[in-house]
Amino acid sequence: MKQSQLFTKTRKEAPKDEVSKNAQLLIRGGFINKEMAGVYSYLPLGLRVLNNINDIIRAEMNKIGGQELLLTTLQDKEVWDKTDRWSDDVVDNWFKTKLKNDTEVGLGFTHEEAITRLMKDHIQSFRDLPVYAYQIQTKFRNEARAKSGIMRGREFLMKDLYSFSRDVESHDFFYEKAKQAYKNIFDIVGIGDITYLTYASGGTFSKYSHEFQTVSESGEDIIYICDKCKVAINEEIIDEQNSCPECGNKDLRKEKAIEVGNIFSLGTKFSDAFELNYNDENQEKHPVIMGSYGIGPGRLMGTIAETLSDEKGIVWTEITAPFKVHLLSLGADEEAEKIYNQLQQKGVDVLFDDRDKKAGEKFADSDLIGTPYRVVVSKKSIESGGVEFKKRDSDDSEIISVDDFLERVK
């Protein structure tokens, strides 16, 4: 895409009321727009990143047998009464509104109830199990404060998968597969080495739930890391669990962290409430065993902005970047245009800065937007034999031939 066509502009300063680093950088780069506290629009660059992240998540969910669907925002009181989660005294972050006939409806903050009711139409026999269904859908949570940018929104995208299994063994088997899928996702987006499988409080049906926590100064959680096992313990259970649950190590490293995902065994809590049962081979009735698996694509994008960035801007990986290559023309429009066309033909995602701007401004914008590869075409580079090639995560640039460049980014 030609940058002269891109309607968004970068800005030198973030809005004064924006205190989070992720939103500051993303607003300055033209990735997102703040509509109100905790409510952000995604502009073309931001939507490209978000879609990249969604595609990564989707691929991993499909690999473990997930079937994608799309549930609704508007939620029926009757459904939530079954689990006693309708009342604002029980759930304190509902948004609620009213139909014309004065019936109160809620805006879904999660979807266990909706999907359990739905599955009653589709699960009757052991032959119908297991089922793994997920969605990437907008959730609404009436947060009292929303100062963490896109890491804690009042309106935000969530990937939520729900598993339905016939017994604890098959549930546990899938739970481990989901754990691995989550690890893959964080590896692929580039935060795998600072993200820890974290033991957190469970529920009636399991001792622990598991979170994935990314070490960051801007995190809202505290975790205790076992560097031997590369796992962590959430502070909320450190009193009961003060050593590594895997090796017993008590020498734990305390860090602030961002919760980028969580997986939870639900047991029969929801299937009991909705009478979601199946008949086994002997026509005996059993409740379905459930699990839920959440990850916020927007929060993940915010976490990347928090952790993979420097004072100049964000440092996207190839797979999350809005464009793979940022091509800058410095007074060599004809030569740059030719390279632009070659990249397009090769199917390389390229943002071409064809604007009539000074070099300093183009460089600053390039660092702020943070594509992994920057290539500068100028009279000087051409005289030196090609283009100036630089990786966003390196300070060194080099002059290479156009052919060599095309080979490296293909």
Add this chain to the structure above:
Amino acid sequence: MKQSQLFTKTRKEAPKDEVSKNAQLLIRGGFINKEMAGVYSYLPLGLRVLNNINDIIRAEMNKIGGQELLLTTLQDKEVWDKTDRWSDDVVDNWFKTKLKNDTEVGLGFTHEEAITRLMKDHIQSFRDLPVYAYQIQTKFRNEARAKSGIMRGREFLMKDLYSFSRDVESHDFFYEKAKQAYKNIFDIVGIGDITYLTYASGGTFSKYSHEFQTVSESGEDIIYICDKCKVAINEEIIDEQNSCPECGNKDLRKEKAIEVGNIFSLGTKFSDAFELNYNDENQEKHPVIMGSYGIGPGRLMGTIAETLSDEKGIVWTEITAPFKVHLLSLGADEEAEKIYNQLQQKGVDVLFDDRDKKAGEKFADSDLIGTPYRVVVSKKSIESGGVEFKKRDSDDSEIISVDDFLERVK
């Protein structure tokens, strides 16, 4: 995909309270689930169709220079006060809710206000124009009645594009391009021949707006068609415009129709309210000329279900279908599995009915789901030299060799 893995089941009867044909068929086929009146979830088969439709729309919007973004549901009163559209007396289908601090916020039923405000950050000069920005995003409208299935929802997906041009000429130029893009979309999904460009009431800034109306008994609108020009007039303006606006023909055919799209010249209504101005080459200030262009992907899916269906189910086209091929094994699982693998390798989207069900049930399900090509593998077909091949929109089947079949659907 193997149908034994698909978690949804078809059903013989639609829910009794469901009066619309589109929702009846789509619920029976396992495409959608009714959460409450006017609020439908998309199940895996339905989401596949919806995504196909979104991709068709997206491609046409990108072709005319559209840049995709994603605005928010939650809307700020202050923004809507600018155009006096906040009050429930002015707009009677708002859903509203409250933040924790008691601030009222709305759920967006359209986004002219939000995007005009956004563009103030990005449009200052004639060099920044034109801008064409669109989204495929969930809208909320508090409909008093919602009895048309996914054709009129309280919560529904909308593609809304907004154009920002420097003058009326460049606006008109784009408006015609958008008209053509819309025609392309309706052609591609298969309803082009029953969909008419329809003159409808304009506003302060243009004599007409334009709708795209698909002839259907279930339509809520009345149109008068000029069969010479293949255009129509909406009943709402028939008193002022009782002849074809293109040829003057007064011999018009009256039909019920579904509004599947509309395009509208907004003039400076919103740019005036938000002071969205640009400086021209002489540093003179002018308001930006705007247009809006809407199409509901869910409504379009519902319209296809209404108009491209028979008593047995829906008849999707290749490009909208959840799967291109429905492969049915009737007691020849091994041979069918082989063909399934071959189709998968060729990248053909195939649903493989590997279930242990009777032939009649498999045929009925296949017609209800409505994939364009059905292929049956049975002992009998193998003895006759191959597979039984049938198009959904034809009553005739034929026995063809496996190679011939693979060639036809590749």
